[in-house]
Amino acid sequence: MKVLITGGAGFIGSTVASKCADAGIEVVVLDNLVAGRQEFAARFPFYRGDIADEALIDRIFADHPDIEATVHCAALIVVEESVTNPCRYYDNNVSKSLTLVSSVLRNGCQRFLFSSSAAVYAPGDGGRVDEHSPIGPQSPYAHSKAQFETMLDDVVAATDLSAISLRYFNPVGADPELRSGTSSARPTHALGKLFESYSTGTPFKVTGTDWPTRDGSGVRDYVHVWDLADAHLRALSRFDEIAAASTSLTVINLGSGHGTTVWELVRAFEKVLRHDIDTVSSGRRTGDTAGAYASNERAARLLDWAPSLTLEQGIDDTARWLVMRASRLRGTQ
Numbered sequence: 001m002k003v004l005i006t007g008g009a010g011f012i013g014s015t016v017a018s019k020c021a022d023a024g025i026e027v028v029v030l031d032n033l034v035a036g037r038q039e040f041a042a043r044f045p046f047y048r049g050d051i052a053d054e055a056l057i058d059r060i061f062a063d064h065p066d067i068e069a070t071v072h073c074a075a076l077i078v079v080e081e082s083v084t085n086p087c088r089y090y091d092n093n094v095s096k097s098l099t100l101v102s103s104v105l106r107n108g109c110q111r112f113l114f115s116s117s118a119a120v121y122a123p124g125d126g127g128r129v130d131e132h133s134p135i136g137p138q139s140p141y142a143h144s145k146a147q148f149e150t151m152l153d154d155v156v157a158a159t160d161l162s163a164i165s166l167r168y169f170n171p172v173g174a175d176p177e178l179r180s181g182t183s184s185a186r187p188t189h190a191l192g193k194l195f196e197s198y199s200t201g202t203p204f205k206v207t208g209t210d211w212p213t214r215d216g217s218g219v220r221d222y223v224h225v226w227d228l229a230d231a232h233l234r235a236l237s238r239f240d241e242i243a244a245a246s247t248s249l250t251v252i253n254l255g256s257g258h259g260t261t262v263w264e265l266v267r268a269f270e271k272v273l274r275h276d277i278d279t280v281s282s283g284r285r286t287g288d289t290a291g292a293y294a295s296n297e298r299a300a301r302l303l304d305w306a307p308s309l310t311l312e313q314g315i316d317d318t319a320r321w322l323v324m325r326a327s328r329l330r331g332t333q
């Protein structure tokens, strides 16, 4: 089998690419490098360009007529930036993604696996969400994911396209072999900020300590990126079976299946790094919620998938990745 991975030079796309390659699936990568790193895709045929470049997509399929599925990981992903620049996010994540769908369909590729997000769900109360939980995106980024899912659903109903949307919760870690990982220089999530506190000595801010959760801090669901990649592999290998069972878009949650509070994350981090972190508590930030964690029941049933790696493993792999990357970057200066 051969697959096209858009955004395959990014954090998740590159990890999915490694997982696929390890399983004998041939990988072709398309990425415009707006955020990704070309070296993450160095082992694969690589096309630098935009998902909305129709001539480029035609060229990729002319070069690789045996591509059987598209894994669409390309997107802009910074929530805060989506609030200040919504046009850029809707253009990239919705309009351009729709052009991509037309392009792959035109080239006869009818299997489409989409990187969606748990951000499409309505604000959580710290509890479990399944695929029937209410949709209620809270940012242009989250809206862009929800809107594209709606469009995909319509396209699936009207054309030969089959599509699966994987709603990731909070990915952490790196490829355990450290072939790729996050390239973000600006941590925007709690684990990234913990690493920032660790390296700069500045206190880690726990924002919101009066949520209705077991210790008052917010809940997230951290899932190892290598487990996520495994779910993609399973979705690709069972694609036709899953698609045959539905005339609409199939959505599947991918999380660890349990919630971790911010205080629990801090303790796990201290244990793995063997280093105490200074913390300060502050009030809730605008737009924050108590959070949520995934019901993985559907992923277990359709993909026979369950996460196998712990949060501690995710923290350790992230740490090993950041150390290796920093030393490599120093070596190239």
Ligand SMILES: NC(=O)c1ccc[n+]([C@@H]2O[C@H](COP(=O)([O-])OP(=O)(O)OC[C@H]3O[C@@H](n4cnc5c(N)ncnc54)[C@H](O)[C@@H]3O)[C@@H](O)[C@H]2O)c1
Pocket: 006, 007, 008, 009, 010, 011, 012, 013, 030, 031, 032, 033, 034, 035, 036, 037, 049, 050, 051, 052, 072, 073, 074, 075, 076, 077, 092, 096, 115, 116, 117, 118, 168, 169, 170, 171, 183
């Ligand atoms: N990282 C997370 O926390 C998270 C959570 C849920 C869902 N997701 C989704 O997973 C996917 C991958 O996220 P990631 O964390 O790997 O992000 P990333 O920024 O590391 O990777 C995205 C990649 O897409 C590329 N890209 C963006 N727009 C493009 C375009 N128009 N044409 C070609 N390439 C383009 C970027 O250069 C980058 O390499 C995204 O769709 C994201 O919305 C991520």
